[in-house]
Amino acid sequence: MKYEFSDDLKQAQTLDQEDVLSDIRNHFYIQPNQIYMDGNSLGLASKDAEESLNKMMNVWKTEGINMWDEYFHYGQKLGDECAKLINAEKNEVLITGSTTSNVHQCVTTLYHPTKDRYKILVDDLNFPTDRYAVDSDVRLKGYTPEEAVKVVKSPDGKYIDEDAVIEAMTPDVALILLPTVLYRSAQILDMEKITKAAHERGIFIGWDLCHAIGAIKMDFQKVQPDFAIWCTYKYLSGGPGSIAGLYLNKKHFDKTPGLAGWWGNRDDTQFQLKHQFQHQQDVSGWQIGTPTMLSMAPLEGTLKLINSIGMDKIRTKSLKITAYLMYLIDTKLSKYGCTVGNPREDDKRGGHVCLEHPNGYQISLALKDRGVIPDFREPDVIRLAPIALYTSYQEVYKMVEILEDIMSSKSYEKYSDKRGLVV
Ligand SMILES: Cc1ncc(COP(=O)(O)O)c(C=O)c1O
Numbered sequence: 412m413k414y415e416f417s418d419d420l421k422q423a424q425t426l427d428q429e430d431v432l433s434d435i436r437n438h439f440y441i442q443p444n445q446i447y448m449d450g451n452s453l454g455l456a457s458k459d460a461e462e463s464l465n466k467m468m469n470v471w472k473t474e475g476i477n478m479w480d481e482y483f484h485y486g487q488k489l490g491d492e493c494a495k496l497i498n499a500e501k502n503e504v505l506i507t508g509s510t511t512s513n514v515h516q517c518v519t520t521l522y523h524p525t526k527d528r529y530k531i532l533v534d535d536l537n538f539p540t541d542r543y544a545v546d547s548d549v550r551l552k553g554y555t556p557e558e559a560v561k562v563v564k565s566p567d568g569k570y571i572d573e574d575a576v577i578e579a580m581t582p583d584v585a586l587i588l589l590p591t592v593l594y595r596s597a598q599i600l601d602m603e604k605i606t607k608a609a610h611e612r613g614i615f616i617g618w619d620l621c622h623a624i625g626a627i628k629m630d631f632q633k634v635q636p637d638f639a640i641w642c643t644y645k646y647l648s649g650g651p652g653s654i655a656g657l658y659l660n661k662k663h664f665d666k667t668p669g670l671a672g673w674w675g676n677r678d679d680t681q682f683q684l685k686h687q688f689q690h691q692q693d694v695s696g697w698q699i700g701t702p703t704m705l706s707m708a709p710l711e712g713t714l715k716l717i718n719s720i721g722m723d724k725i726r727t728k729s730l731k732i733t734a735y736l737m738y739l740i741d742t743k744l745s746k747y748g749c750t751v752g753n754p755r756e757d758d759k760r761g762g763h764v765c766l767e768h769p770n771g772y773q774i775s776l777a778l779k780d781r782g783v784i785p786d787f788r789e790p791d792v793i794r795l796a797p798i799a800l801y802t803s804y805q806e807v808y809k810m811v812e813i814l815e816d817i818m819s820s821k822s823y824e825k826y827s828d829k830r831g832l833v834v
Contacts, residue, residue, distance in 0.1 A: 412757055414731060416738040423808035426735065432728050432799055438716060439648075439801040446783045446806045446813075451622060451763045451796035454648030459712030464650075467708035478704075483678075486654075486702050487695050492714040493647075493656050496624060496722055497639070499631040502693035505657045506643070506707055510621055512670075513640035513657040514544040514588065516697055519669020520659075521615045521637060522586050524552050530561045532579055532587040532614075534571045538594045541619055545588055569596045569752065576600075577608045586615045591629070591639075592622035592761035595788045597753035599627060599761055602634045610635075621645060624656065626729060626762030628722045635660060646762060646798065647717065649710035654703060657694065664692045672699030717800070728799040729762050735804060736764045736797055739811040747818035752792055763796035766814075772830065773823040774814070781813045 416422065427433055440456045441447070447455055470478045490504035497504070508516065522531065529552075531545050542560075549559040563579045565571055571593065580587070587609050592599050602618055609616040617638040623629060625646030631639070639658040643649035668675050668690055675696045677689045690696035717725070737751050744766070752765035768774055768791060775787040785793050797807050817823055 412730065412734070414734050414738075416735055418739060418742045420805070420808055423804040426731075426804035430728065430804065432720065432724060433803065435716070435720065436801045436803065441801060444782050446810050447802070448795045448797065448810065449784045449786050450648070450798035450801070451626070451645050451794060452786050453644055453651060454646060454713075454798070455801060456650070456709075457648055457713055457716065459716045460648060460650060460709035461712070463710075463712035463715075464705070464708045467704055471704075482704060484695070485704060485707060486698060487693075489707060489710055489714060490656070490694065492711075492718060493624075493643075494658075495718050497620070497629040497631045497658065498633075499658055500661060502695075503631075503658055503661055505659075505694040505697060506654050506710065507657055507698050507702065508655050509652075510619065510640050510642045510655045511540045511544055512699075513655050514541055514617075514619075515548060516657065516668065516670050516699070517617050517638040517640060517659065518545060518548045518586065518588070519551070520666055520697070521617075521663065521669075522548060522552070524549075524554070524559070524585055528583055528585045528613075529554065530559050530581075530584045532561045532563065532576070532584045534563045534565065534576065534589055536565050536568075536571055536593050536595065537588075537590045537619065538621065541588055541590070570598050570754070571600060573601055573605060576605055580609060580612045580614055582612070584612070584614050586617070588617050588619065590619045590622065592620075592627065594622050595792055595794070596765055597622070597761040597763050597794075599623070599754075599759050602629065602636065606634050606636050620656070622761050622763075625717060625722075625725070628726050631658065637663065643710050647710065648713045648800070650706070652706065653710055654707045657697060659694045659697060661693070664694075664696070668697050670699055674698035674700055674702065720800075725799045729797075730757050732797040732799065732802060732804060732807060733760065733762065733764050736795060736807050736811070739807065740764070740766055743811055743815050744818060747815075749814075749818065762798070763794045766793040766795055767791050768793070770823055770828070772828050773826040774817060776826040777817045777823040778810075778813065781817070783810050783813055 438457045489506040491501045494504040546556040615637040620641035624641045641656040643653045675698045752767040754760045771791040
């Protein structure tokens with residue numbers, strides 16, 4: 412979409428006045444004198460999340476073991492709320508485990524290699540945990556990653572070529588795992604086109620939605636992938652290490668879970684505690700052990716808030732505020748060698764903007780010292796995420812002003828480029 416932006420503070424103020432989500436910011440704990448641009452790594456705490464966490468504490472305090480009467484299906488209940496964000500059917504989505512353990516769960520469920528079809532196709536830009544999981548899952552079947560993991564290489568280290576992915580779908584490929592939004596460059600892959608191509612070739616396909624869920628709109632009724640997994644601590648603000656999401660297409664409900672546990676057993680026989688596992692014939696059959704209720708509870712609050720707004724409004728603001736940031740980088744920072752490293756098209760970019768500069772790491776440290784929280788990804792990317800729910804246009808404007816000062820004074824040069832523990 413085309414916007415008419417200008418580089419003065421007055422316009423930032425007007426954009427905030429016109430922002431239909433501006434009041435939502437009051438739900439979040441915004442720290443004074445801080446501009447938080449890292450909601451794509453760890454979303455800010457909200458009062459809604461705090462309330463649902465307190466409620467869960469209270470239920471534990473007052474009900475003890477009786478709490479299970481009400482909360483036995485909590486993973487499914489939150490899954491139903493999450494299903495709305497991707498337009499999936501209710502019983503196909505579950506809140507459980509971590510992104511990584513859910514990769515293992517889905518891959519071990521669907522990956523049954525044969526002599527002719529034994530490869531898993533991945534890309535070389537996805538977040539490494541997915542690759543570690545896939546490598547170990549092929550090892551469990553007696554292969555080495557060198558023989559059974561096929562990697563589509565990015566032509567430029569930034570983007571994935573969708574046609575190259577489709578070309579790599581050879582008859583020896585059994586399963587594909589790809590990110591929907593790339594964690595560094597924010598590129599969106601066309602899930603519908605790639606999933607269709609995989610299915611035409613008899614290949615199962617799963618998507619990592621970590622940087623997509625709560626940031627972009629998705630329609631799983633249309634895409635019909637085999638599985639998807641995601642974390643809930645980024646755009647969904649579920650809390651540090653909050654419990655992850657798992658989607659399993661209903662056509663796989665009859666398959667045996669790769670990683671079985673008693674919480675995946677049929678409800679009506681679970682407490683008979685028999686040694687024959689009978690899995691629940693919906694996504695809840697893919698639960699493993701007792702759900703970690705206190706880590707799940709904050710998500711209830713934020714999902715309620717997000718669903719009360721809807722992804723249409725969230726995506727509309729995200730596209731506008733990221734376009735505004737790109738405009739300010741172009742007009743105010745390009746003279747200092749700063750470039751925009753994410754795709755610019757609306758249907759090709761996720762929820763964050765990549766500011767690239769050879770001294771990116773030092774600049775990110777200088778920003779932190781000035782009260783701006785970005786994050787940095789190797790080799791030269793400062794990721795800046797103005798979050799639709801709580802970032803204002805004036806904050807974006809102010810941050811670019813601070814960046815302008817850091818760049819023109821070269822104050823970043825006083826910082827070491829030796830990397831810290833969490834960059
Ligand atoms: C694409 C992607 N997958 C997975 C993860 C992390 O996995 P987990 O939630 O199991 O720590 C991240 C973390 O940033 C990620 O960006």
